[in-house]
Amino acid sequence: MNTTRVRSADRVMDILLLLAEHPSGLATAVIAEPLDIPKSTLHHLLNTMADRGFVGYSPELRVWTIGPAAFSVGVTYVRTSDLPRAAAPFLRSLCEAHGATAHLAVLSGMEAVYVAKFETSGPGPRLVTEVGARLPAHLTAVGRVLLAALKDREISDLYPAGGLDRRTGAGPVDRIELADLLAEVRRSGYADELGATTPGIRCIAAPVRIGHVTVAALGLTFVDGVRSPEELTSLTEDLRRISDELSVAVTPKGGGHDPTHRETDSGARTDGRAVRSETADRLDAGKFEPTHHPANSAVTG
Structure with missing residues (x-):
């Protein structure tokens, strides 16, 4: 030898x-x-x-x-442990508690790829995003959570100088505005997007981590203007709590960093980094069956 x-x-x-x-x-x-x-x-x-x-x-x-x-x-374990299926009970819990569409997304280049979704059977928005669909990451709450975990130079590589695509007139116009949005996500620990993909639709998202790595984002989508400030606060706190619980559930024992640990007074978790998920790779290769729990089809942010 x-x-x-x-x-x-x-x-x-x-x-x-x-x-x-x-x-x-x-x-x-x-x-x-x-x-x-x-x-x-x-x-x-x-x-x-x-x-x-x-x-x-x-x-x-x-x-x-x-x-x-x-x-x-x-993060190759995602290929065998199946993060979307592991997330299913957490999506159901969020959906049923708040009457909103819950979804899980991963990062693929400049796009957020939706890999799991759970929808209420009652009245609610019927969104255009199906499982497996892709949206520009900078326009969605889940995408901004994933982008916020990247380093500044990685953002610069993804988004060269110049204008950014906008669908509804809302959302960042350039990399400078995007950087400001991502800084706020890092500070607060979650993203809040309104009308950037669909007018009148709001999405709040939080990171799912394995150790120090942001592997996915958990989001809730609902019609804006129908919830009180107190209800929005409760929804956001619940989303962050459940994203932390999902992080713990999918982190192998002995995996190190406690995903529930927030490292600043503001609650921001600043040490995470996003990667192109193996789940996204499997979607590209046609080797993955995403998880969709309807009741209806949906927009997400």
Whole structure:
């Protein structure tokens, strides 16, 4: 057996596990000390991992962070554990408690992909979005939750300078307005969208996390103007509570970070990062049967 090769692989795993515990990043020297890796060797390993997308480096902060390839590997369990089906009882609970359409979405590039939905059997909006449909992420509450988990440079890559598509005259006009919206989502811990996809329809959404990774967004959609401020507050608090409960339910035991932990006084959870979900990949490949609990067909935000 080539023990040198095994040691290198072992060190790569140790680096990934250490960085996973420190989402804000670590300097080279801080990585080297607890892992007992010579700095020259560590530099070679980190540069190779960066080339493959498993780590990233911030020249401004001079720290290494987990890269998108590592996050993609980290959420592959979605392919077998079936996040949409796991979410079904939580969607039902929200729908029945508030008489609104509940839905689950994942991020695919610049789009929010709807992978599960539960609708009330009573009167309510009949929305245009079916399970498997896609909407521009910047126009939807679920999409904004997912985008808010990305780093600024990742947002810049997705949205070059220039105007953004708008459907109804509502929503951000450019990347600067989008950045302001996402900053508010990070601060508050949820997104609130009104009329950007369908006039008169409002959606509130909150993140679903596995460890530090935002893998989906849970949303509630309803007609605007029919609920009191107190009812909206109750709905938002319930949505955030249930999104946290779903996060706990889908996080493997020993998965580390407690998704219910809010790290700022405002309740914002600022350490999450979104990835292109394996659920979205499965939809593209035709290998996934989304979860739709009608009662009716629907718009979502």
